[in-house]
Amino acid sequence: MSDQRATIAEAVVAAAGAFTAEELHRSLAVSAPGIGLATVYRALGAMQEAGSVTQVGQRDGSTLLARCGRDGHHHHLVCTSCGRVIAIDCPLGGSLAGREVGDGHVITRHEITLYGLCADCRAHEED
Amino acid sequence: MSDQRATIAEAVVAAAGAFTAEELHRSLAVSAPGIGLATVYRALGAMQEAGSVTQVGQRDGSTLLARCGRDGHHHHLVCTSCGRVIAIDCPLGGSLAGREVGDGHVITRHEITLYGLCADCRAHEED
């Protein structure tokens, strides 16, 4: 792994929540100037393939990513207050695959994105 | 409503399943040539605002739309065989809002996209 990729990996860890490639590039411009946008995209692509970074949605037309090394079937809760992304067990208990819904349609796969408040933001809201 | 918008609305109805703006524009180029891509985007935007067309995902970086006039809380099943989009009751029974998950996080909103086979394609598969 090159120095640049290590720096990008650190920046991903440092990012508390979801981020876009450009946001990461901007934050790197401060801590490690000189890393090109293309390099950021390449590194993020590799990390997505490796499974350490996941796509969690879209924002203003750009892809929203987040660090997530979790294995197995799970979904993500995006905190609408701080942007943090939290891995959550499937609220359907994995029972959906193969289930029949409506007039005989059968489900093979599903995608769920949850939005809400993380425990920290919820505690602050209650103050 | 202008002639063009009526034509576009017809094309949306004629489209069996999910489609992109460009696919719709291509199909219009055959049935009603001369309608500009910008007009298609404008009409689809108006239909989205009116609630007769809904965004159901992404394909190759472009937005996937489908006709859906259904009111109330529901989700969409995208048939992976024919591309048809079917409105489905929320498999969570609307019970998720306000529910607490994980370590005290609270959910306010969720998005679910289901993938599978519609009843027709399932019947054909079994042949």
Place this chain on the structure above:
DNA sequence: GTGTATGTGAGAAGCGTTCTCACTTACGCC
């Protein structure tokens, strides 16, 4: 030293979407 493989930065290119602009059409008013 030489060759090869991999990664890099900069900028161009590609693509989906939106904006701009001149034009047309419909409508109301006199």
Place this chain on the structure above:
DNA sequence: GGCGTAAGTGAGAACGCTTCTCACATACAC
């Protein structure tokens, strides 16, 4: 009829995100 206004249109430019291209750098094996 003539006039003004508002809304919609087509064509193409512009925009933003992402990917590609290219020359260069680095590491390693022989």
